[in-house]
Amino acid sequence: MEKKCTMPEPLLPGNTIGIAAPAGPCDPEDVKRGVRILESAGYAVMLPEGLFEKRAYLAGTDAHRAEILSRLFADDSVKAVFCARGGYGSMRILPLLDREFFRGHPKIFTGFSDITALLCFFQHHCGMVCFHGPVLSTLDEGDSLTALLQAVSGQGHLLIQQENAAVLRPGRASGPVSGGNLATLCHLVGTDFAPCFQGQILILEDWNEPPYKIDRMLTQMRLSGCFADLKGLILGSFEHCGTEAEIHSIIKDVFQDSEIPVMSGFSFGHGSPNITVPLGLMAEMDTDNALLAFHASEAGIRI
Numbered sequence: 001m002e003k004k005c006t007m008p009e010p011l012l013p014g015n016t017i018g019i020a021a022p023a024g025p026c027d028p029e030d031v032k033r034g035v036r037i038l039e040s041a042g043y044a045v046m047l048p049e050g051l052f053e054k055r056a057y058l059a060g061t062d063a064h065r066a067e068i069l070s071r072l073f074a075d076d077s078v079k080a081v082f083c084a085r086g087g088y089g090s091m092r093i094l095p096l097l098d099r100e101f102f103r104g105h106p107k108i109f110t111g112f113s114d115i116t117a118l119l120c121f122f123q124h125h126c127g128m129v130c131f132h133g134p135v136l137s138t139l140d141e142g143d144s145l146t147a148l149l150q151a152v153s154g155q156g157h158l159l160i161q162q163e164n165a166a167v168l169r170p171g172r173a174s175g176p177v178s179g180g181n182l183a184t185l186c187h188l189v190g191t192d193f194a195p196c197f198q199g200q201i202l203i204l205e206d207w208n209e210p211p212y213k214i215d216r217m218l219t220q221m222r223l224s225g226c227f228a229d230l231k232g233l234i235l236g237s238f239e240h241c242g243t244e245a246e247i248h249s250i251i252k253d254v255f256q257d258s259e260i261p262v263m264s265g266f267s268f269g270h271g272s273p274n275i276t277v278p279l280g281l282m283a284e285m286d287t288d289n290a291l292l293a294f295h296a297s298e299a300g301i302r303i
Helices: 028-040 062-074 090-096 099-103 113-126 143-153 182-188 211-223 244-254
Strands: 016-020 044-046 078-083 108-111 130-132 159-161 166-169 172-181 201-207 232-239 262-264 277-279 282-286 291-294
Touching (some): 016 028, 028 044, 062 078, 062 090, 090 182, 099 113, 108 113, 113 130, 130 143, 172 277, 182 201, 182 211, 211 244, 232 244
Parallel strands (some): 016 044, 078 108, 108 130, 201 232
Antiparallel strands (some): 172 282, 282 291
């Protein structure tokens, strides 16, 4: 990954948001509901031809999904690309994406869950700040939408503070923020698209994985060297993954030889609300105040 990621141009009222389906097939009704929410917020929405293709558990062939994503980034009238849903399939299209093309066409891109594969690709291999946040099928008109639009519009301080956060190990840390869905990150290990978290603050979340699988995935990543020289760790939602105490116990075991600060209970991931987290942007982690504060000025964010 480059030392400093490029911050895409902010999304302004009236701009056009393009919708991609790089993973699972999307429900037209879910998309329509999400479109209504975005249009009510003052944005135009573009649904590309072929968005609703279906091939088993995928939104069309790998080539089809990669072509739609590339076309949206090439279209100068589209200022941001939001994903329709997660599911599975994002990592299948990674070999079909031109790193130099995307590096030369930075654009707001947001998603989570399986979309983590693309977030990692854009951040670590294309040098682009991207956004871990809601997909259309999970978008609501509450805190998730508010946080998403604040993050991508470049308005105001980029601060994420969690009132009920649990501190597993106190401290402060500084570095770019990386990460996303644990299972997806684990499945990238050993590939040409594996991210490097050295010197970074890592965020993790997951859904519907039993504790032993959470343990196994974290252990595999640790044994693979993924956590070497990590600066800090923040856990989002781990719904249907066992109790909070079980997750905390696993984290303490896996990171027992590390002195990095660790916080848990942040509202990003599969829970509600799903607060948007910029990836590739420098931030300060402070466990005393349960705070993740981004260096907005370095990325050209207007304060």
